[in-house]
Amino acid sequence: MSDSSTNFYDLVQPAVKKVNPYVAGKPIDELKREYKVSYVSKMASNENPLGSSLKVATALHNFAANMSRYPDGSGHNLREKLAAFLQVDMNQITIGNGSNELLELVARVFAGPDDEVMYSQYGFAVYPISAQIVGATAVEVPAKNFGHDLPAMLAAITAKTKLIYVANPNNPTGTLFRRDDWEAFISQVPSNVLVVLDEAYLEYAEHACNDGSYPNGVDYINAYPNLLVSRTFSKAYGLASLRIGYMLGCAENISYINRLRMPFSVNAYAQVAAITALSDPQFVTKTLRTNDQGMMQVRNAVEAKGLEVIPSFANFITIKFGENALEIYEKLLREGVIVRPLANYGMTEYLRVSIGNNHENNHFMGALNKVL
Numbered sequence: 001m002s003d004s005s006t007n008f009y010d011l012v013q014p015a016v017k018k019v020n021p022y023v024a025g026k027p028i029d030e031l032k033r034e035y036k037v038s039y040v041s042k043m044a045s046n047e048n049p050l051g052s053s054l055k056v057a058t059a060l061h062n063f064a065a066n067m068s069r070y071p072d073g074s075g076h077n078l079r080e081k082l083a084a085f086l087q088v089d090m091n092q093i094t095i096g097n098g099s100n101e102l103l104e105l106v107a108r109v110f111a112g113p114d115d116e117v118m119y120s121q122y123g124f125a126v127y128p129i130s131a132q133i134v135g136a137t138a139v140e141v142p143a144k145n146f147g148h149d150l151p152a153m154l155a156a157i158t159a160k161t162k163l164i165y166v167a168n169p170n171n172p173t174g175t176l177f178r179r180d181d182w183e184a185f186i187s188q189v190p191s192n193v194l195v196v197l198d199e200a201y202l203e204y205a206e207h208a209c210n211d212g213s214y215p216n217g218v219d220y221i222n223a224y225p226n227l228l229v230s231r232t233f234s235k236a237y238g239l240a241s242l243r244i245g246y247m248l249g250c251a252e253n254i255s256y257i258n259r260l261r262m263p264f265s266v267n268a269y270a271q272v273a274a275i276t277a278l279s280d281p282q283f284v285t286k287t288l289r290t291n292d293q294g295m296m297q298v299r300n301a302v303e304a305k306g307l308e309v310i311p312s313f314a315n316f317i318t319i320k321f322g323e324n325a326l327e328i329y330e331k332l333l334r335e336g337v338i339v340r341p342l343a344n345y346g347m348t349e350y351l352r353v354s355i356g357n358n359h360e361n362n363h364f365m366g367a368l369n370k371v372l
């Protein structure tokens, strides 16, 4: 039994004490509660402004009678669907509670306190957290033009490097690396160093990169057994609330990840939704068209105000507001618009804005006119 003098901090694992927790976008209800605003546009978490496919809603409704059953922990039906969709073997795929779960699991499977885990400056916040959780040394390689400097990452590999996270495109900067640079990189990474290629925004990037130079990770998993590719249904498929993503790699590495995965980490609704979403490519096409229009609308409007943006290949855009960025963020909240401050990435002068639907984009631009 503990008494009131117990200092629980002393009981916490040293690696956990070092973890900087993930900072999520402000939830809509929180803003309504705190700021008493009734109408909110959330443009802070790169969600799909069209919602999700109507076919998914119908499938979930029909599935409700099965709520009392545990899900299939192996996600057999979804993996079968994905295997056919991607032309890979089922045993090259595992599913996770969002790709986030898998990104973190990889670190727990492959890295420990004596290892180095590498990622780029401005790389997605989950990478350093995953390194910290396992007590590994997090190695941040300076970015180049806000994107990954792949040659510098290669040069930073040491005998202790176990895992390298790269995101294509990257969040929060929206930057992309092309096929030539990727191939030069992956072909030179030693085979005993794992590379995790995070393709959360793959659909947007493949579409935006219309000269075909986007390197699709699936094309490389057979040639490079040390490569793992993560993807999500949270973005282009609009299923963020259900928490479902997947990882691709060589069957052996995937089997080790499955050892650590909790038996039922992906619920049955999420699996049914993902299977159905894959059968509605028209929804993704509409999503990409909406994003194209919104990206142009927002980018043109902010550039017309003389603001600089980081050109983005995803469904968000990062804008330089200067030293008043946080103040502008606060003022936008009062106008009912939630965007994302980037101070936790060391980008204190920037705000990241998720591209919304026409209505949300207009709300943001109207609010910005007022605030500036």
Ligand SMILES: Cc1ncc(COP(=O)(O)O)c(C=O)c1O
Residues within 6 Å of the ligand: 045, 046, 097, 098, 099, 100, 101, 124, 167, 169, 170, 171, 198, 200, 231, 232, 233, 234, 240, 243, 244, 245
């Ligand atoms: C680059 C990147 N990777 C992974 C994720 C995690 O997505 P999820 O856990 O919803 O699949 C995100 C979410 O914003 C992201 O931006």
